[in-house]
Amino acid sequence: MELDIIDEDENPMLHRSDVRFQLTHEEATPSRLSVRDSLAAKLNKDAGEVVIRKLDTKYGMRKTVGYAKVYEDADHAKEVEQGHALERNKIAAEEGEEVEAEEA
Numbered sequence: 001m002e003l004d005i006i007d008e009d010e011n012p013m014l015h016r017s018d019v020r021f022q023l024t025h026e027e028a029t030p031s032r033l034s035v036r037d038s039l040a041a042k043l044n045k046d047a048g049e050v051v052i053r054k055l056d057t058k059y060g061m062r063k064t065v066g067y068a069k070v071y072e073d074a075d076h077a078k079e080v081e082q083g084h085a086l087e088r089n090k091i092a093a094e095e096g097e098e099v100e101a102e103e104a
Helices: 032-042 074-080 083-088 091-103
Strands: 002-011 016-024 050-057 063-071
Touching: 002 032, 016 032, 016 074, 032 050, 032 063, 050 083, 063 074, 074 091
Parallel strands: none
Antiparallel strands: 002 016, 016 063, 050 063
C-alpha cells in the first residue's frame, strides 16, 4: 500500500490539520485502521491523534482517496470528534481498555 498526501490544511482553532490523501493498493480496499496507522507513521504522529473520516474507492480501481483529521494530541480529538467517529477509529476503545486494566 502506497500513501501519498494530496493536500494538508492547518486548522489552528481546532488544534488539527485536515489531510486529503490517495492510496494505491494491490488487493481490496485496506481497512480504516491500517490506513490510520500508515498515515500516522507517515506524519510521525500517534495513531490516537489521527481520525479517518472518509475512504472512497471507485469500483474496480486500485486507488482510494481519503480524508483525515490529524490532531495535536488525542485529547483534542476526543473533545471535537463525534462518538461514532471515535469508535470507528478505535480511539475511545483504546482509552477504555486502559482504564479497565488500571481498575482491575
